[in-house]
Amino acid sequence: MKLEEMSMKDLLALHNRIGDKQAGPKTFASRGKLVARIEAIAADKNIDLASFGRPQQPEAAVPSTQPQAEATEAPKAAEAKQRGKGIGALARQILLDPAGYPHALIAAMVNAQVEGAQATDKSVRWYANEMRKKGIEVPPRQKAHPADMDAEQSVEAMKTVRVVEPAADD
Incomplete structure (x- = not known):
């Protein structure tokens, strides 16, 4: 083992x-x-550095006498290893909706769909920012949901609404 060729971490x-x-x-x-310092410690403790760091030869695998687990148990193990509640994935999915829901509304939607979720508008904003940093184009948000607007804001929002006449066959 040559200490000069080893990385600092090693x-x-x-x-x-x-x-x-x-x-x-x-x-x-x-x-x-x-x-x-390593050479001094090795000299003090009479450690042979040439053979110290070599990986040990693995022993031959002994076949197990116990039967292998059934294939039906494997999905259960995979389910147990699942992380989180899916809050981030759901928030990201809703953020990509072209409707452009406000962050507070997205947080409320996530909290309603995921049991025990405590999403806030700030956490949803963080997910949107993280997606933008990764180069994912996130649709622009509405400043406020129409249900949360006062009378003046509602009038301004309604100016942008276009009335579409129903088709003749309706």
Whole structure:
């Protein structure tokens, strides 16, 4: 094992394995000091560094006498490893809706659909910002939902609404 060819991370791990006192990544000012410290510890403890870091040969696998688990148990294990409640995925999905729901409304929708969710408008805004950073185009949001507007705001919002005549066959 050549200490000079090892990375700082590997050298530090080796030092922490053979040394009495644990060291952090900022303990040694230079690579040379860390190598010198490892060599000093190895000399004090009579450790052969040439054979110390070699990986051990794996033993031959002994076939198990116990039957293997049935294939029906595998999906149960996968379900148990699932992280979270799906709040982020649902919020991202609603954020991509071209209707452009306000962040507060999206948070309320997520809280209604996911049991135990505590989404806020700020957390939904964070998801939107994260998506934009990753290059995903998020549709623009409405400033306020029409149900939350006062009379003046409602009049302004209604100016943009266009009335469509029903078709003749309706």
